[in-house]
Each structure stands twice: as structure tokens, then as C-alpha cells.
Amino acid sequence: MKAIKVQALSKKYGEKEAIKGIDFMVEDGEIFGFLGPNGAGKTSTINMLIGLLKSTSGTIEILGRNLETQKEAIQAEIGVVPDESNLYPEMSGIDNLTFCGSLYGMRKHDREKRALELLKIFQLEDVKHKAFKAYSRGMKRKLTIAAAMMHQPKILFLDEPTSGIDVASARQIRKMIEDLHQKGTTIFLTTHYLEEAERLCQRIAFIVDGKIVKTGSVETLKASLHDQSGLLLKLDQNMANLKQSLQEELKLTKVEEINERSLKIVWPPDQELTPLFTFFRQKEVHILEAKRMEPTMEEVFVAITGIEHSEEKGGES
Amino acid sequence: MNKGIALLSILNKDIRNYYLKPPNISWGMIFPLAWTLMFVLRSETEVDLIEILPGVMALSILFGTTSMLAVTITFEKKQKSFERLMLAPVSLYSLMLAKTGGAIIFGILNAMVPLLLGIALTGLRAINWPVLMGAIILIAVTSTFLGLMIAVAAKEVFEAQTFSNFFRFPMIFLCGLFIPIQELPALIQPISYVLPLTYGVDLLKVAVGAEGILSVFLNFTLLLVFSFGLFRYSIHRMERNWMN
Structure with a gap:
């Protein structure tokens, strides 16, 4: 029942x-x-x-x-x-x-x-x-x-x-x-x-x-957000000026700057990592840490509702 | 489930939370006392005093019941606790009977103040007690249901108070208490006959030995019809306005 x-x-x-x-x-x-x-x-x-x-x-x-x-x-x-x-x-x-x-x-x-x-x-x-x-x-x-x-x-x-x-x-x-x-x-x-x-x-x-x-x-x-799965990269130098070229050269849908030396990029789990490493090697940037990021419920919410969750908090239900 | 427990509990809660509060006890006592004394001072004989008794009792019941019920329901609705009651596994009819029960009892007790004073001052020898008590109860019931109708229409407590006065004051002057209905302008007289208080006052007059306009049976029947109609209409409005 x-x-x-x-x-x-x-x-x-x-x-x-x-x-x-x-x-x-x-x-x-x-x-x-x-x-x-x-x-x-x-x-x-x-x-x-x-x-x-x-x-x-x-x-x-x-x-x-x-x-x-x-x-x-x-x-x-x-x-x-x-x-x-x-x-x-x-x-x-x-x-x-x-x-x-x-x-x-x-x-x-x-x-x-x-x-x-x-x-x-x-x-x-x-x-x-x-x-x-x-x-x-x-x-x-x-x-x-x-x-x-x-x-x-x-x-x-x-x-x-x-x-x-x-x-x-x-x-x-x-x-x-x-x-x-x-x-x-x-x-x-x-x-x-x-x-x-x-x-x-x-x-x-x-x-x-x-x-x-x-x-x-x-x-x-x-x-359902498999394609939105991301990588968190910690680098040895400021990436602000390379953010745009990274997005364009690797055709990334999203590059999010977490802080000066950390980036979050959309990189599905089954996608080969070689182009990413090649890009950074060419730019003489070292990757100190790379971490797989599963989509958060907030990302699921945004993807499904099309509304930024931060706008929602504290409002009427 | 024992629904009786739920309904008695609602009645008990209302009596304790609203009707037994010192301001309401004093209102319930002082208001009818003041009305009675005002008329006693004007009365020159015992007969005068008995004649004014129906009016004082009717006003005491009318003001006691309509004010309290309209205000308490609007207040609970505003603070959402009324929703808690509506979630209880009892029908809306039973719930509202329990909710109005406190006001009906309060109205009946309000009428007892002038009645006891009348007994003390005159002995009330020629009273038709069954008619008097029946009239008191039915005036309390119809006035309470009138208060319920007002509560359903009001969103704020002040609105409920304003609506109450909108109904109450014309009723006082049109129900035959101060001016006999036959002496009212012909155009206004029909209005008197759509007011439940008219029939309650008529019964009270008969109970103290005066002449009534209608028969006792017809007065009681009409008061019962008003009680049922006002209650049914209020529930219908609640379902339409609050649950739709």
C-alpha cells in the first residue's frame, strides 16, 4: 500500500x-x-x-x-x-x-x-x-x-x-x-x-x-547531472588571466573560480584528462591537487528548476 | 476515535482561555449589571422593572456572545491556531459547535445577571419560566451564530468588532425592545422581521406577562430556523472562503 x-x-x-x-x-x-x-x-x-x-x-x-x-x-x-x-x-x-x-x-x-x-x-x-x-x-x-x-x-x-x-x-x-x-x-x-x-x-x-x-x-x-560532474583543481599560481583561454581551448561549459589558485571545471567522469594536463603544461602551471566533484543538490536544484537557489533561501515556501 | 473528547476539550480550552479571563468575567458581569441598574433607576414601580427585564437580558446576551465569538475566531485564524483545530479528525460542523458552545454558555450566564437581580428586587412571581429559559437559550444560540457569521467574514479582529456593531446597534432599535415594531415606519418594519432578536424579545416579553406579536410556538420555530440557517450559512462560507 x-x-x-x-x-x-x-x-x-x-x-x-x-x-x-x-x-x-x-x-x-x-x-x-x-x-x-x-x-x-x-x-x-x-x-x-x-x-x-x-x-x-x-x-x-x-x-x-x-x-x-x-x-x-x-x-x-x-x-x-x-x-x-x-x-x-x-x-x-x-x-x-x-x-x-x-x-x-x-x-x-x-x-x-x-x-x-x-x-x-x-x-x-x-x-x-x-x-x-x-x-x-x-x-x-x-x-x-x-x-x-x-x-x-x-x-x-x-x-x-x-x-x-x-x-x-x-x-x-x-x-x-x-x-x-x-x-x-x-x-x-x-x-x-x-x-x-x-x-x-x-x-x-x-x-x-x-x-x-x-x-x-x-x-x-x-x-542525471552526470555531464555536469566537475573537477576541483588547486594550482601553483593565479589563474585569473588564463580562465578564458582554458574555457575556449578546451570548450568547457563552465569554469568557476573558487579562489585565486583554485578552479572548478565541468569535466564528466568518463572524459579523458590528457588535454587538461597538456593545457596546463603548455602554460607552465602545475596542478597541485585534482579532486572529482559530484554534483551537489544545489546544482541539481538549479539544473532542474532553472532558478539560483541563493535567491530562494529565506523566502516564502 | 472518541470525538467527544476532542469536542469537549475545544469547549473547555475556549472557556479557560477566553471566557474565564478576568476582563471577560468583568465584562460579562458589569455590562448587564450596568444595563440593569440604568433601567432600575428609571423604573418607578415593580411592574416597570419587570417590563424592562426582557430588554436588559436580550442586550446582555447579544453583546456578550457576538463580541466574544467574532473576536476569538478571528484572533485564532490570524495566529494560525485555528488551522490546528481544522486538522483534527472531526467534522467542521462538530468543530464549530464546540467552538460556539463557549459563547452560548457565556451568553446564557450574561442573561442570568439581570435575571438574578430581577428576582432579588421583585421576586418575579408571574414569570413563565419554560418560555423565559427557552428564549434565553435560543437568543444566545442565534446571537452566537450571528457572531460566527461575522467572524467568517472578517480577516482582522478590528474588522470583526466593526462588523459586530454594524449588526448589533440597528438590531437593538429595530427588534421591538425600545420602540414597538408596530410603531416603526412601515418601510422599516419588514427589516425587524428578518432579525432573530425580534422573536427572542417577543418571547421574553411573553415570559414576563406582556403581550407578544406572534405565538410562542411561532417565535420558537423561527428562532430555530434562524439558528440552523445562520450556522449552515457560516459553515458554507467557511468552506468557500477558507478552504478554497
Whole structure:
């Protein structure tokens, strides 16, 4: 059984078609990354999957159930961590958790026990009686995730879980995601941190302008950039004046200056290195170090979406 | 899943977070008390006092329920915590009944202040209690659902407050509380009959021994129709505006 199965899903806001008939599947127990530039349709898709937004057409099946007809049964099995916290600022950490547990019909004793367990896991025991509004950003994020985990959902939707929080909290959240995965929870993750997606996700789908343009494992996505694979060269002298001739003579698609004496060039793994060495020998430049560079997820993102990732960071998802 | 736990928990949370806060308790007590005292001071006899009781109770309920509900829902919507509720595995109808339950109880308790004062001052011997209590409950329900309709239309808390006044103040003058409907200009009279408070006030008047315009049965029926209609319309608007 697929954890999530989406077919021909579309969403129109007035005349604007935000989601254009997308199809994808999430396997049971996998961490599925859903990436794309700002305004590509990530949040609209998530909101449709969790039942907060009605689709214009298409079908959504979660854990084998149709969302249209069995929304309540589905909502009982999923947990949602939105990009912005949705807990009650005036209520304490523990009260927020027990309240969220009660929304899923948990009895008083069970929800109190579970709340204490999660507060311990997220190291929030010391602040459990503090009002949520007094929490730091990292603590707020952790409590929001804990709230979504109260009823032990089978699928957890995480929208930018580590966005804008301190390194220690982000590491803790990533560790928690890995632990949940180990225990068999299916995770649907959106993030702006591509290294995070690379590290955590088994498969990633890229959405651009309301369409899914690519889906695959990190390895297959990187392999699709085989021709973009690069070499990092450390040289014994400044290469600034030779950069252009290097690009022209060897017909290189990309020469990137990392610093005065380091260059990154596109050089597919199966391409012979002799012309490169000949070039440098002729110019009396010595190669001190040559290192094969696999395409990064950022390069994969740029190649697939056509948008520089640096423009994306910190923006709306 | 035990949905009762979820719904009671929402009601309990709202009562603790909003209605039991000192400013709201004082508002709920002082506002009806002030209305009652204002009219008591003007009353010369016990009969006068009983006559003004329906008006004071109706106003206390109307102001208590519409303000609170419109503001709390708009506030929760703005700070996103309302989304948390919408993710709960309960139907939107049940969720909104739980959400409005607190305001209905608050409205009923608001009406108790002038009622208890009336009992203390006059003994209220000739009261038709079943009609009085039924009217109080249904005025609280319709006013709360009116507040819900306002909350669904408003994006900001201040908008909710403005919309509330837009509905409330004309209602006070057109529902027959101060000016009998028959004495209103003929062009305005139809407006009175589309206001739920008109039928609630009519019932309250009957309950204290005055003459009503419509029969008790018809008043109750119309209030139930308004309750159902306002609630259904608000849910429809929520689905259309918030989930589309």
C-alpha cells in the first residue's frame, strides 16, 4: 500500500492554475522530499494533502483511503507541522501538547504520559510550564513538531521544519526525523535546505510552476547531472588571466573560480584528462591537487528548476 | 476515535482561555449589571422593572456572545491556531459547535445577571419560566451564530468588532425592545422581521406577562430556523472562503 498517492491533482485560484495536474506516490515508511522554488505550489499541495484546502480536480489517497470521502479517518492518521507555528501562545508547553492529544481523542492519562515523553525527547522538560509565547524560536519549532507527534501519526507532514532555528535545534530535529523513519513513520518533507533533503530523503520530487518536473532518489537525481560532474583543481599560481583561454581551448561549459589558485571545471567522469594536463603544461602551471566533484543538490536544484537557489533561501515556501 | 473528547476539550480550552479571563468575567458581569441598574433607576414601580427585564437580558446576551465569538475566531485564524483545530479528525460542523458552545454558555450566564437581580428586587412571581429559559437559550444560540457569521467574514479582529456593531446597534432599535415594531415606519418594519432578536424579545416579553406579536410556538420555530440557517450559512462560507 502506498502511503500517499496523488493523481492528476490540480488547484485553481480564480483563473490562476497553481497546481497543474500533478501525479506522485510516496512509499510507506519513506522520507519523501518535496522541493521547489517559492510560489511553485508546495504549500498548496501540502494543504490539499492534509485536508485544509479543496482541490479543483484530481484524487488524493492517503493510506489507501480517498481524502474526499474519508477525510476524518485520514486526519486521525496524519500529523502536520506547518511552516509557521500553530500552537496557542498563552498556553504552556505541556497544555498545548495535551490539548493537541485531546483533539485526537486521547484520554487524559494517555495524553499526559505522551506529552511528558515528548517533552523529554525534545529536551523541553524544564520549560514545560512556561507559556509557549515565551519559548525561543528553536523551542517553538520543537514543541510544534512534538504536538504533531502526540497521536503517533503514521504519516508526518513537515513544512520547513528547521527553517530559521539554531544549529543545535536543527540537528536535534533532523535526528528525530531519522528516528521516526527508523520506526516506520512516513515523512513528507519540504525544506529550503538542500543538504538536509539530501541527507534525509530517500526520494525527492521537484515542483516548478505547479508541475512536478522530476522525481527520483538523490543518487538518480545527481546521476542525471552526470555531464555536469566537475573537477576541483588547486594550482601553483593565479589563474585569473588564463580562465578564458582554458574555457575556449578546451570548450568547457563552465569554469568557476573558487579562489585565486583554485578552479572548478565541468569535466564528466568518463572524459579523458590528457588535454587538461597538456593545457596546463603548455602554460607552465602545475596542478597541485585534482579532486572529482559530484554534483551537489544545489546544482541539481538549479539544473532542474532553472532558478539560483541563493535567491530562494529565506523566502516564502 | 472518541470525538467527544476532542469536542469537549475545544469547549473547555475556549472557556479557560477566553471566557474565564478576568476582563471577560468583568465584562460579562458589569455590562448587564450596568444595563440593569440604568433601567432600575428609571423604573418607578415593580411592574416597570419587570417590563424592562426582557430588554436588559436580550442586550446582555447579544453583546456578550457576538463580541466574544467574532473576536476569538478571528484572533485564532490570524495566529494560525485555528488551522490546528481544522486538522483534527472531526467534522467542521462538530468543530464549530464546540467552538460556539463557549459563547452560548457565556451568553446564557450574561442573561442570568439581570435575571438574578430581577428576582432579588421583585421576586418575579408571574414569570413563565419554560418560555423565559427557552428564549434565553435560543437568543444566545442565534446571537452566537450571528457572531460566527461575522467572524467568517472578517480577516482582522478590528474588522470583526466593526462588523459586530454594524449588526448589533440597528438590531437593538429595530427588534421591538425600545420602540414597538408596530410603531416603526412601515418601510422599516419588514427589516425587524428578518432579525432573530425580534422573536427572542417577543418571547421574553411573553415570559414576563406582556403581550407578544406572534405565538410562542411561532417565535420558537423561527428562532430555530434562524439558528440552523445562520450556522449552515457560516459553515458554507467557511468552506468557500477558507478552504478554497
